[in-house]
Amino acid sequence: xxxxxxxxxxxxxxxxxxxxxxxxxxxxxxxxxxxxxxxxxxxxxxxxxxxxxxxxxxxxxxxxxxxxxxxxxxxxxxxxxxxxxxxxxxxxxxxxxxxxxxxxxxxxxxxxxxxxxxxxxxxxxxxxxxxxxxxxxxxxxxxxxxxxxxxxxxxxxxxxxxxxxxxxxxxxxxxxxxxxxxxxxxxxxxxxxxxxxxxxxxxxxxxxxxxxxxxxxxxxxxxxxxxxxxxxxxxxxxxxxxxxxxxxxxxxxxxxxxxxxxxxxxxxxxxxxxxxxxxxxxxxxxxxxxxxxxxxxxxxxxxxxxxxxxxxxxxxxxxxxxxxxxxxxxxxxxxxxxxxxxxxx
Amino acid sequence: xxxxxxxxxxxxxxxxxxxxxxxxxxxxxxxxxxxxxxxxxxxxxxxxxxxxxxxxxxxxxxxxxxxxxxxxxxxxxxxxxxxxxxxxxxxxxxxxxxxxxxxxxxxxxxxxxxxxxxxxxxxxxxxxxxxxxxxxxxxxxxxxxxxxxxxxxxxxxxxxxxxxxxxxxxxxxxxxxxxxxxxxxxxxxxxxxxxxxxxxxxxxxxxxxxxxxxxxxxxxxxxxxxxxxxxxxxxxxxxxxxxxxxxxxxxxxxxxxxxxxxxxxxxxxxxxxxxxxxxxxxxxxxxxxxxxxxxxxxxxxxxxxxxxxxxxxxxxxxxxxxxxxxxxxxxxxxxxxxxxxxxxxxxxxxxxxxxxxxxxxxxxxxxxxxxxxxxxxxxxxxxxxxxxxxxxxxxxxxxxxxxxxxxxxxxxxxxxxxxxxxxxxxxxxxxxxxxxxxxxxxxxxxxxxxxxxxxxxxxxxxxxx
Numbered sequence: 001x002x003x004x005x006x007x008x009x010x011x012x013x014x015x016x017x018x019x020x021x022x023x024x025x026x027x028x029x030x031x032x033x034x035x036x037x038x039x040x041x042x043x044x045x046x047x048x049x050x051x052x053x054x055x056x057x058x059x060x061x062x063x064x065x066x067x068x069x070x071x072x073x074x075x076x077x078x079x080x081x082x083x084x085x086x087x088x089x090x091x092x093x094x095x096x097x098x099x100x101x102x103x104x105x106x107x108x109x110x111x112x113x114x115x116x117x118x119x120x121x122x123x124x125x126x127x128x129x130x131x132x133x134x135x136x137x138x139x140x141x142x143x144x145x146x147x148x149x150x151x152x153x154x155x156x157x158x159x160x161x162x163x164x165x166x167x168x169x170x171x172x173x174x175x176x177x178x179x180x181x182x183x184x185x186x187x188x189x190x191x192x193x194x195x196x197x198x199x200x201x202x203x204x205x206x207x208x209x210x211x212x213x214x215x216x217x218x219x220x221x222x223x224x225x226x227x228x229x230x231x232x233x234x235x236x237x238x239x240x241x242x243x244x245x246x247x248x249x250x251x252x253x254x255x256x257x258x259x260x261x262x263x264x265x266x267x268x269x270x271x272x273x274x275x276x277x278x279x280x281x282x283x284x285x286x287x288x289x290x291x292x293x294x295x296x297x298x299x300x301x302x303x304x305x306x307x308x309x310x311x312x313x314x315x316x317x318x319x320x321x322x323x324x325x326x327x328x329x330x331x332x333x334x335x336x337x338x339x340x341x342x343x344x345x
Numbered sequence: 346x347x348x349x350x351x352x353x354x355x356x357x358x359x360x361x362x363x364x365x366x367x368x369x370x371x372x373x374x375x376x377x378x379x380x381x382x383x384x385x386x387x388x389x390x391x392x393x394x395x396x397x398x399x400x401x402x403x404x405x406x407x408x409x410x411x412x413x414x415x416x417x418x419x420x421x422x423x424x425x426x427x428x429x430x431x432x433x434x435x436x437x438x439x440x441x442x443x444x445x446x447x448x449x450x451x452x453x454x455x456x457x458x459x460x461x462x463x464x465x466x467x468x469x470x471x472x473x474x475x476x477x478x479x480x481x482x483x484x485x486x487x488x489x490x491x492x493x494x495x496x497x498x499x500x501x502x503x504x505x506x507x508x509x510x511x512x513x514x515x516x517x518x519x520x521x522x523x524x525x526x527x528x529x530x531x532x533x534x535x536x537x538x539x540x541x542x543x544x545x546x547x548x549x550x551x552x553x554x555x556x557x558x559x560x561x562x563x564x565x566x567x568x569x570x571x572x573x574x575x576x577x578x579x580x581x582x583x584x585x586x587x588x589x590x591x592x593x594x595x596x597x598x599x600x601x602x603x604x605x606x607x608x609x610x611x612x613x614x615x616x617x618x619x620x621x622x623x624x625x626x627x628x629x630x631x632x633x634x635x636x637x638x639x640x641x642x643x644x645x646x647x648x649x650x651x652x653x654x655x656x657x658x659x660x661x662x663x664x665x666x667x668x669x670x671x672x673x674x675x676x677x678x679x680x681x682x683x684x685x686x687x688x689x690x691x692x693x694x695x696x697x698x699x700x701x702x703x704x705x706x707x708x709x710x711x712x713x714x715x716x717x718x719x720x721x722x723x724x725x726x727x728x729x730x731x732x733x734x735x736x737x738x739x740x741x742x743x744x745x746x747x748x749x750x751x752x753x754x755x756x757x758x759x760x761x762x763x764x765x766x767x768x769x770x771x772x773x774x775x776x777x778x779x780x781x782x783x784x785x786x787x788x789x790x791x792x793x794x795x796x797x798x799x800x801x802x803x804x805x806x807x808x809x810x
Contacts, residue, residue, distance in 0.1 A: 006674050006710050007687050009775045011761035013362055013518070013680040014709050017768045019719055117719045117769075236722070278721040283733060285726075327733075333357070334731040334753060335589060336602035 023076035029225035041091035055102020056082030063111035085124040087215025090142035101127040173309040198260025205263040226272035240271040246296020270312035287330040358729035359582040368647035383655030390485040392418030406458040425633040425653035428452040439691040463629035482625040487617030491696035500607035506545040514586030517679025522636035523616040527561040531568035537619025557581040584760040641702035659689035673708030724763035734763035738773040741780030
């Protein structure tokens with residue numbers, strides 16, 4: 001019996017957490033917004049979702065098989081990548097563009113670096129960036145032209161619809177960019193209805209926003225999912241809170257509506273679900289504050305001073321590149337290395 | 346003094362493993378019969394091993410010195426029973442490998458060595474005399490590290506000690522030996538603390554207990570109500586009982602990197618150690634037995650036992666009714682830092698605070714593989730020393746020695762929180778231990794190299810001249 005004893009070094013017990021469970025928590029947090037997105041946008045959104053996920057799984061499978069490694073689909077990380085990617089895509093995107101984005105996400109965004117834990121950039125956003133620069137027209141114009149359902153109808157709804165018509169399915173951010181900066185629009189301010197304001201969008205953005213990417217249908221559901229992930233200790237609140245607070249503060253300083261710029265576009269989905277991606281964000285608390293603030297700054301710069309109305313994707317990809325640097329120089333407080341360690345009391 | 350409830354510094358890091366103390370928390374300490382053969386290893390402490398003072402065939406009495414060493418950092422070893430030396434030979438040791446041991450055949454008479462007597466009243470003795478007595482009693486840190494206590498209580502003059510902390514945190518899951526001592530012998534434990542305070546000349550004494558042991562808090566507070574001793578409750582959190590964590594949590598002082606508690610004016614001793622010291626002063630019997638928690642879901646009757654040192658694990662487990670099913674792992678110590686045993690023939694030694702048996706199902710074991718990290722940062726959050734365990738592990742794996750030094754690998758206290766909390770089961774603390782050992786080896790070699798080249802140069806210089 002004695003020689004049946006197993007020898008290994010301590011510790012001999014472990015927490016029950018594992019990679020798969022973490023990924024599943026994030027997926028669960030995203031289920032409400034995904035379902036709601038498909039409900040609002042209908043069948044085309046479903047095809048985008050399916051193609052994106054299939055592309056991501058296929059990309060992972062092909063590379064892992066090609067490298068003769070253990071198939072890692074069961075850790076659910078590729079599934080999550082595909083899902084997150086789909087939520088950042090316009091609902092009327094041709095299915096094959098979504099599939100290419102999915103494929104690129106896991107092949108170019110993740111596996112080429114060596115797989116889970118080794119990638120420098122957020123895989124979903126790499127996939128999105130590839131199709132964004134390759135098929136810009138599809139990516140900027142495949143938004144719903146009108147509200148599929150009228151749950152969020154408000155007095156200002158007609159004004160918004162008029163704006164959407166003018167700017168060919170403009171997302172709220174695009175419409176407001178024209179309002180604030182008419183010269184940036186190829187069609188000029190012509191036809192943008194008077195009285196369109198950020199606040200016109202509050203209710204639809206919170207509850208049911210048909211003018212935007214799949215995952216932008218409800219800021220409320222995104223926030224609730226985020227609260228769930230923080231409560232389940234899956235993500236650290238520091239990154240999303242610092243990120244959103246920085247954007248809101250800078251927006252307010254610039255004299256625009258901070259609430260609108262928080263709710264609109266990809267900020268919430270980016271801050272809560274993408275900037276918190278473990279592999280591509282800093283390891284320690286201090287670094288996470290810096291990272292969040294940097295994300296906010298870059299997003300603000302891109303939104304207000306670039307040609308695109310949106311800046312979240314490139315802000316995250318840009319800040320991803322700074323993470324190794326942050327992790328190298330912003331170390332946690334090390335015990336016994338401070339002034340406190342020198343004197344007595 | 347009553348239970349102190351002042352605000353204490355929040356120490357970062359740590360984890361919350363399940364306490365699992367219910368198996369034995371309510372079980373009074375039970376004396377067990379010594380087996381017929383006792384294996385008493387000549388190394389039961391940190392420092393120089395002892396040299397046997399007896400040989401095969403010698404008669405020994407209970408409490409008689411059977412091993413000692415001239416070196417300062419060492420502690421004598423005594424026979425736990427009376428009888429005859431059956432053999433002096435290397436035997437499996439619970440800390441690994443084979444160590445020279447004296448095997449005593451128990452004659453069942455438990456005759457004490459007639460030369461033993463209490464060293465006198467400690468109140469009338471000076472620090473040196475008390476330290477001498479503590480050394481003679483063979484007392485070492487009974488929390489597990491087994492550092493000779495007389496050495497710990499002898500800090501150089503430039504580091505005056507103002508506070509003695511009595512460590513009753515017992516943060517390792519499953520273990521209840523310190524808890525039971527505090528419940529059953531609070532006065533003896535307290536006296537031990539007073540003795541330690543006298544030795545180091547400290548005015549302040551703190552008994553630190555995790556707040557999941559309210560009974561012990563109450564008992565110790567009642568015992569110390571006529572003294573200036575503070576009884577402090579700590580947040581229940583592993584590794585709350587690690588010296589550095591304890592000191593910072595109670596006093597807000599940080600032990601400098603590479604330093605010892607004495608560098609911030611503190612000495613930390615375990616509850617069991619204090620008990621052993623006070624016991625020696627009242628009975629004159631050196632350290633020949635200790636409280637051992639024998640526990641685990643597959644032990645028929647988990648118990649807190651008073652075990653003669655040298656008793657085999659097998660005998661101690663038998664005294665608890667044996668196993669209900671074949672064990673997967675048997676550990677000396679708790680599940681976070683305990684040492685896995687390959688045989689139950691190893692003896693209980695001074696540092697054995699517990700024997701924990703895990704079933705095959707509870708045994709969490711995976712073949713080591715290349716470290717996988719998803720960079721979730723849980724290990725960074727959990728590290729009480731503020732290190733980045735995942736980087737240390739990866740640099741150790743890839744033999745990047747300079748990076749390991751830059752990231753202060755030497756500050757790792759090997760508590761295992763990083764591994765406990767890791768979702769990919771990256772064997773971080775193992776890799777870090779490996780890295781530390783390798784760095785120490787490299788340092789030794791380069792020192793030797795320098796010496797060698799130095800002497801070669803000297804010779805060369807002579808030739809030229």
